[in-house]
Amino acid sequence: MERQGLDPAEMSGASDGQMNGSAGTGQNTGMTAQVQQDNRININTADEAQLTTLTGIGATRAQAIIVYREENGPFAAIEDIMNVQGIKEGTFAKIKDEIVVG
Template sequence: MLRGPKKVVFLFVIVAVILAGCRREAQTSGLQEVSLEKEAPESGGQQEEEEAGALREGTVFVYVCGQVASPGVYELTEGARVYEALEAAGGALDGGYPESLNLAQEVQDGQKLYVPTQEEALAGGIPQEGGPGGGAQAKVNLNTAGLEELMTLTGIGQTRAEAILAYREEQGQFRAPEDIMNVDGIKEGIYEKLKDEITV
């Protein structure tokens, strides 16, 4: 058995070894915890941002309606054409007139594509909304259009638009599109340029 000073020294060595081991274990454990806390959030955050970005990019939404098999809002690949939007809606019905649309036009996000009947296309009364190239535009009715709408016609500025309104008030409604040549300042040359844009 150990006695006296030897016993004290032996106990001191044992205590020192135990304490040193505890300190090393605590340091190792602390390093592992810090490493996990730093890496996990960064990895998860980057993955979520990449997934969200993939959903936001590369697609457009187009509203296809009128004479199509399944009217509705369709998600298309960015850069898709009008004919692809019609195919997504099941194609045009027998009574539809898709030729009134520019089938090769690239669709725009939020665009409305209306497929009219042949009667609507010929009459020009097509309710179009949306981006450029969405389809045939509704003709301007000389008997109902206001000043601003008349000014959208080719060759018609504010002065001529006001003259059209004055003629309508004095002479009554236009009976035919060519009657616009009876308005002061509008002759055959202007009529030839805008005849496809007007109706009565």
């Protein structure tokens, strides 16, 4: 009898937990996406301090972005940042949702 009493309780708890987890995840994802869009860094206008807030971008790479921009003009697309020395596909993959051109 104890087993019968535990199984429905465990099943109810699992169902409730799954439902709450799914609903919460959907809501949080939407809010996170909005925040990211509002806080993206414009790589055509950002200074060194702003660029170093990007994932995987330190002072040296931030300076390289600024020098590239000064020598070649503004970035036409975010993918163009991979033309900067030291920024390859791996780094771009980490920062692509954090940057914008304008």
